[in-house]
Amino acid sequence: xxxxxxxxxxxxxxxxxxxxxWLVDEGAAVAAGDIxxxxxxxxxxxxxxxxxxxxxxxxxxxxxxxxxxxALIAVLGDKGEDVSDLLERYSAGAASRxxxxxxxxxxxSGNGQDSLPALAPVAGDGSRVKASPLAKKLAQEHGxxxxxxxxxxxxxxxxKRDIELAMGGVQVPAQTQAPAPLVREPEREKSAAPAxxxxxxxxxxxxxxxxxxxxxxxxxxxxxMRKAIARRLAQSKFTAPHFYLTIxxxxxxxxxxxxxxxxxxxxxxxxxxSFNDIITKACAVALRSHPAVNAxxxxxxxxxxxxxxxxxxxxxxxxxxxxxxxxxHADRKGLSxxxxxxxxLAQKARDRRLQPEEFEGSTFTTSNLxxxxxxxxxxxxxxPEACILAIGAIRDEAIVRDGxxxxxxxxxxxxxxxxxxxxGATGSRFLETLRKYLEEPLNLLL
Amino acid sequence: MAEMxxxxxxxxxxxxxxxxxxxxxxxxxxxxxxxxxxxxxxGMLAQFGAKRVIDTPISENGFAGLGIGAAxxxxxxxxxxxxxxxxxxxIDQLINNAAKIRYMSGGQFKxxxxxxxxxxxxxxxxxxxxxxxxxxxxxxxxxxxVAPSNPDDAKGLLKSAIRDDDPVIFLESEVxxxxxxDVSEEKNYLIPIGKAxxxxxxxxxxxxxxxxxxxxxxxxxxxxxxxxxxxxVIDPRTIRPLDIDTILESIRKTNRCVIIxxxxxxxSISSEMTYQIQERAFDxxxxxxxxxxxxxxPAPYAKNLMEYYMPSAQDAYDACRKVxxxx
Numbered sequence: 001x002x003x004x005x006x007x008x009x010x011x012x013x014x015x016x017x018x019x020x021x022w023l024v025d026e027g028a029a030v031a032a033g034d035i036x037x038x039x040x041x042x043x044x045x046x047x048x049x050x051x052x053x054x055x056x057x058x059x060x061x062x063x064x065x066x067x068x069x070x071a072l073i074a075v076l077g078d079k080g081e082d083v084s085d086l087l088e089r090y091s092a093g094a095a096s097r098x099x100x101x102x103x104x105x106x107x108x109s110g111n112g113q114d115s116l117p118a119l120a121p122v123a124g125d126g127s128r129v130k131a132s133p134l135a136k137k138l139a140q141e142h143g144x145x146x147x148x149x150x151x152x153x154x155x156x157x158x159x160k161r162d163i164e165l166a167m168g169g170v171q172v173p174a175q176t177q178a179p180a181p182l183v184r185e186p187e188r189e190k191s192a193a194p195a196x197x198x199x200x201x202x203x204x205x206x207x208x209x210x211x212x213x214x215x216x217x218x219x220x221x222x223x224x225m226r227k228a229i230a231r232r233l234a235q236s237k238f239t240a241p242h243f244y245l246t247i248x249x250x251x252x253x254x255x256x257x258x259x260x261x262x263x264x265x266x267x268x269x270x271x272x273x274s275f276n277d278i279i280t281k282a283c284a285v286a287l288r289s290h291p292a293v294n295a296x297x298x299x300x301x302x303x304x305x306x307x308x309x310x311x312x313x314x315x316x317x318x319x320x321x322x323x324x325x326x327x328x329h330a331d332r333k334g335l336s337x338x339x340x341x342x343x344x345l346a347q348k349a350r351d352r353r354l355q356p357e358e359f360e361g362s363t364f365t366t367s368n369l370x371x372x373x374x375x376x377x378x379x380x381x382x383x384p385e386a387c388i389l390a391i392g393a394i395r396d397e398a399i400v401r402d403g404x405x406x407x408x409x410x411x412x413x414x415x416x417x418x419x420x421x422x423x424g425a426t427g428s429r430f431l432e433t434l435r436k437y438l439e440e441p442l443n444l445l446l
Numbered sequence: 447m448a449e450m451x452x453x454x455x456x457x458x459x460x461x462x463x464x465x466x467x468x469x470x471x472x473x474x475x476x477x478x479x480x481x482x483x484x485x486x487x488x489g490m491l492a493q494f495g496a497k498r499v500i501d502t503p504i505s506e507n508g509f510a511g512l513g514i515g516a517a518x519x520x521x522x523x524x525x526x527x528x529x530x531x532x533x534x535x536x537i538d539q540l541i542n543n544a545a546k547i548r549y550m551s552g553g554q555f556k557x558x559x560x561x562x563x564x565x566x567x568x569x570x571x572x573x574x575x576x577x578x579x580x581x582x583x584x585x586x587x588x589x590x591x592v593a594p595s596n597p598d599d600a601k602g603l604l605k606s607a608i609r610d611d612d613p614v615i616f617l618e619s620e621v622x623x624x625x626x627x628d629v630s631e632e633k634n635y636l637i638p639i640g641k642a643x644x645x646x647x648x649x650x651x652x653x654x655x656x657x658x659x660x661x662x663x664x665x666x667x668x669x670x671x672x673x674x675x676x677x678x679v680i681d682p683r684t685i686r687p688l689d690i691d692t693i694l695e696s697i698r699k700t701n702r703c704v705i706i707x708x709x710x711x712x713x714s715i716s717s718e719m720t721y722q723i724q725e726r727a728f729d730x731x732x733x734x735x736x737x738x739x740x741x742x743x744p745a746p747y748a749k750n751l752m753e754y755y756m757p758s759a760q761d762a763y764d765a766c767r768k769v770x771x772x773x
Binding site: 132133134135136137152153154159160161 | 701728729730731732733771
């Protein structure tokens with residue numbers, strides 16, 4: 001019996017493999033465990049082993065050919081055996097890795113219409129997404145990428161419940177009328193978090209009696225949030241050409257101003273403000289004079305959108321990942337208002353109670369790792385925004401002022417810019433304005 | 447309300463209408479002297495006399511044509527077929543005359559006639575007595591096709607059919623003639639032709655079943671309810687016009703649909719419903735529409751084969767779970 005040899009999945013991220021070299025000739029006998037070829041994956045060049053005894057009847061692909069996982073590479077069988085049927089099946093794309101499952105599906109089967117032919121399963125060539133019409137529609141409404149999802153229906157069909165799962169378990173409402181796209185891509189916003197910020201909690205070490213250095217580490221299923229973060233950030237990093245502008249800001253006056261404000265707040269029992277609140281406010285006000293930074297590159301529409309409103313998102317690390325609650329119209333809000341709102345939203349984020357409208361629709365994002373003592377870092381843009389600001393720690397530094405070395409407070413800000421929207425000079429002018437506000441916080445009152 | 451058998455509800459509809467309007471008369475094989483092959487017209491000869499309750503010879507083509515002629519001339523006949531299987535003998539009259547005359551005469555003539563009788567399978571009656579004819583007649587514009595599932599609907603819909611100015615194909619079920627239910631005693635109790643009934647509310651899956659299949663649908667829903675699954679059951683009541691809007695509204699809520707239909711599957715009412723649903727609610731479907739029909743063969747005689755042949759609640763239950771991706 002002819003036995004197909006298919007491209008195996010050799011690593012988690014492998015999508016296709018390149019056949020580097022054949023090690024066995026057609027007509028040669030092979031035994032289970034023999035290496036017949038070398039395959040290059042995204043990670044390494046690996047040996048392709050066969051699992052059956054037989055004769056290598058046919059090399060289906062040539063050296064240097066790249067084929068997706070599951071594609072036919074070679075056919076084993078008895079000497080002289082006719083393999084044309086098998087080849088035809090594969091070339092028709094009808095064969096999947098589990099042909100029996102494919103044959104079992106079909107609308108008419110098992111419903112008392114045995115004499116009617118079952119619907120043919122869709123060709124499983126991997127290039128087509130199998131999803132119910134409803135799932136497709138919901139995915140489009142919520143900005144989900146079906147090609148990155150696994151379906152739980154027959155033959156991997158993506159169905160409504162998979163969409164619900166991807167949305168974080170929310171019940172997708174079953175609308176009776178055509179729904180207006182009110183909720184614009186909440187998944188994207190949720191995932192839209194700045195760069196690798198949070199220090200991951202190491203998995204608890206569990207010693208075993210036979211602890212072995214080579215033991216595989218603990219593996220956990222990727223959470224939907226993590227998946228979304230991975231997808232969105234990869235998309236941002238790989239499609240938006242990032243460049244980075246770093247500026248050093250004199251924070252002496254900001255530190256003093258904050259101390260005074262908080263001294264008063266303490267006396268009156270009102271909300272204290274953080275440096276982050278000051279920076280949020282300063283960004284918002286600076287964005288007002290630099291609309292080119294408060295923008296989005298919308299390739300699909302062939303447009304750059306300059307946002308009228310200024311909604312500054314603040315990246316918050318939570319146990320499951322990152323989320324970016326939005327301070328709406330931050331330019332029109334007072335410092336204590338911004339402070340109170342940020343803390344309220346951050347708490348809601350940690351409790352996983354944020355509503356879509358609270359984490360979507362931002363036009364600019366800040367990410368602060370200063371509290372971890374990070375001096376400076378770069379963040380990945382929160383799409384579809386044009387820029388993200390990475391905030392470093394405020395540090396004591398010896399500064400030369402008027403020819404004298406004095407002690408001063410400095411902070412590094414690094415802005416990542418999407419070069420499709422923002423050019424170097426544009427970004428630099430924005431940072432200059434931002435620095436002006438931070439170095440003289442009184443200006444924020446104007 | 448009064449408890450009545452299905453046959454009594456049909457009789458009440460005819461009697462009330464014949465009392466109201468003396469242009470209405472009933473004819474068919476054994477409707478008069480024998481009081482009806484299934485006793486639907488019991489007592490009507492005695493009440494209305496031989497001019498209005500008329501026995502005919504075994505000549506479907508003849509008396510169907512006679513009825514159409516009477517209707518063209520201002521009377522309102524009710525023509526009973528002993529079974530709809532026998533209507534095939536008269537199919538030329540039904541299709542080429544009853545269905546088309548109003549259209550072909552530019553509206554100058556109308557054919558206010560009701561053809562009624564038992565439709566579909568009824569136990570061991572073998573192939574020639576078991577045909578479900580709804581899709582045959584529904585395919586011809588000009589005919590209305592009605593198929594009630596319970597005594598109350600039978601009365602309300604038959605009265606509407608008798609008052610309708612167009613020919614109505616009224617499909618009953620031999621099996622259901624003895625089934626009882628509460629029936630309105632209202633003299634003007636009219637259920638509009640073309641309005642489906644939502645028989646059971648649910649949001650998990652929509653099950654559509656007309657006539658006898660409605661009861662299979664309800665049984666299926668009960669089985670699902672034991673699993674904690676709430677199915678919505680829709681009884682279309684009329685096949686044509688078909689109240690597709692009510693079905694669609696339900697499917698937009700449940701995203702999945704199973705249709706139960708005693709017809710043979712090919713080019714059947716369930717095919718038509720399936721088409722219309724996908725055409726108008728494609729984006730709301732989370733699974734292929736499934737249908738549970740009679741097998742695609744002539745009906746068998748043997749009891750066990752007949753049970754296998756007919757759509758069952760178990761099949762429908764399995765289908766519902768399948769479209770919900772439960773199994």
